[in-house]
Amino acid sequence: MSGTGALSCAAVQDLAPELALNLVTGTQRSQALAHLDGCPTCRGVIDELAxxxxxxxxxAEEAEPPAGFTGRVLARGSSQGPSAYQAPPVLPSPRRRARLKPDRRRRLVLTSVAAAVVVAGTGLGVGLDLGLGTGGNGGGGFQVAGSDALGALGGRRLAAxxxxxxxxxxxxxxxxxxRPSWVFMTVDTGDVHEPVTCELQVDGGATVVLGSFSSSNGYQSWGSTVAIEPSSIRGVRLVSAAGAVLASASLTR
Amino acid sequence: MAHHRPAVEALADEVLLSGLALDEPGMDLAFVQRFQRRVFGLAVSLVGDAAAAEDIAQEALLRAWRHASTYDPRRGSVPTWLLTITRNVAIDFLRLRRALPTDPEALLDISDQAMGPDDAAVAGDMAHRLRLAVAGLPFDQRRALVLATFYGQTAEAISASEQIPLGTAKTRIRAGIQKLRAAMTEPEGAR
Structure with a gap:
């Protein structure tokens, strides 16, 4: 593939070792990222090298840390608290930035949801493997039903x-x-600066208004318990105050 | 039916990290205990000083802890992610000192004796193949690759520190990593 950015495939692949090692900076890096954004072939090459x-x-060899090390780390971690730490996040390398994009948020949320279920399940003596570590929900969704962990938590089904x-x-x-059933979402509402209404489309074609949330910064997360039978939900739609559909999703039984 | 509570230690790395991000009880201890030897080992290899290595290892573990929610499995395994953080913290430390306190070649002890039982059991063939591939690199390529991967040195920096032309530095890095990739991706038994 070529012509997807300022650099050609040949130029990017010539740079691949340095890109994989995150040694490219400045304009050259920007140009390479632009190319990688649309070229899975070059991304694959860089992925392998990286x-x-x-x-x-x-x-690198493992080594036993000094006595008391574990306690000192835990003490520092506990005293600082999650919001007090100001260290900058680690920037992903170019090849990884190129392949994170919108899919990344889903993965992070899925991992957290999976962990929440698994962790809760751990306390009850059960575990749940959602199979999220190996990808596989490329179609944008998954369902878990009838697992021991969901059952132990009082749940019957988790769909995304x-x-x-x-x-x-x-x-x-x-x-x-x-018990209770709930709907939770993360969504980028773009430049919408007005309340967003969440509507559920249920079996039979009826629409149920689940609730509203404010949208001011683009990326939002919101959720609510639902009183209706979740398996009857066929679709989710987010609508602006002006009536514009901002996002929608279909759910299969 | 009675359930047996599985040990936190048995959780997959990714699940452990997610539990840490969610502030679940016991995850912090399990996380530190699981990874501290790897993190401290890399830190002490990079800076060659136990006291400095402890500071670096602490900082790396805390940074990973604070940013656990940003971890994405597609960015690599948890150990790789954590060791990358450790390396970055160590590089910051070394830049302040403006020195390489350890011999770059010593970082990759390529002898089979350096391979511990964990390597054989867990990393197994992959680690062994990689060690062999590294051992098979010409000295100059191996050194350039170590400087680039472990110390984050650019081709320009390697050119300056090794007193070689920039093009030579680039060639050594490229040839080194391409050979390793070829060794790691070729079919089993093709060697």
């Missing part, structure tokens, strides 16, 4: 799918059937 480079770190606008993924929605 995996090798990352693996080298794993070859993408919220889309004109075919573009703008968020994710989760529907949990349990």
């Amino acid at each position: 995996d090798v480079a990352d693996s080298l770190l794993l070859l 799918t993408a919220l889309r606008l004109h075919g573009r993924e703008v968020g994710q929605v989760f529907v949990y059937a349990g």
Whole structure:
């Protein structure tokens, strides 16, 4: 593939070792990122090289830290608290930035939801493997039903799918059937600065208004318990105060 | 039916990290205990000083803890992510000192004796193949690759520190990593 950015495939692949090692800066880096954004072939090449480079770190010898090390780390971690720490986040390398994009948010949320279920399940003596570590929900959704962990938590089903606008993924929605049942979503509402209403389309074609939330900063997360049977929900729609559809999702039974 | 509570230690790395991000009880201790040897080992390899390595290892673990919610499995395994953070903290430390306190070649002890039982059992063939591939690199390429991967040195920096032309530095880095990739991706038994 070529012509997807300021650099050609040949130029990007010539730079691949340095890109994989995150040694490219400035304009050249920007141009390479622009190309990688639309070229899975080049991304694949850089991914392979970066995996090798990352693996080298794993070859460093392990060593026993000094006595009391664990306690000192825990003490510092506990005293600072999650919001007090101001260290900058670690920037992903170019190849990884290129492949994170919108899908990343879904993955993070899915991982957290999975962890919440698993952690809760751990306390009850059960575990749940959602299979999220290996990808596989490329269609934008998954369902878990009938697992021991969900059952132990009082849940029957957990479904997730993408919220889309004109075919573009703008968020994710989760529907949990349990006690209580709930709907939770993360969504990028763009430049909308007005209340957003969440509507549920249910079996038979009826529409149920679940609630509203304010939208001011683009990326939002919101949720609510639902009084209706979750398995009857066929779709989720977010509508602006002016009546414009901001995002929608379909759910299968 | 009675359930047996599975040990936190048995959780997958990714789940442990997610539990840490959610502030679940016991996850902090399990996280630190699981990874502290790897993190401290890399830190002490990079800076060669136990006291400094402890500061670096603490900072790396805390940084990972604070940013646990940003971890994405597609960005690599948890150990790789954590060791990358450790390396970055160490690089910041070394830049302040403007020195490389350790011999770059010593970082990759390529002898089979350096491979511990965990390597054999967990990393197994992958680690062994990578060690062999590293051992098979010409000295100059191995050194350039270590400087780039472990110390984040650009080709320009390697050119200056090794007193070689920029093009040579680039060639060594490129040739080194391409050879490793070839060794790691070729079918088993093709060597």
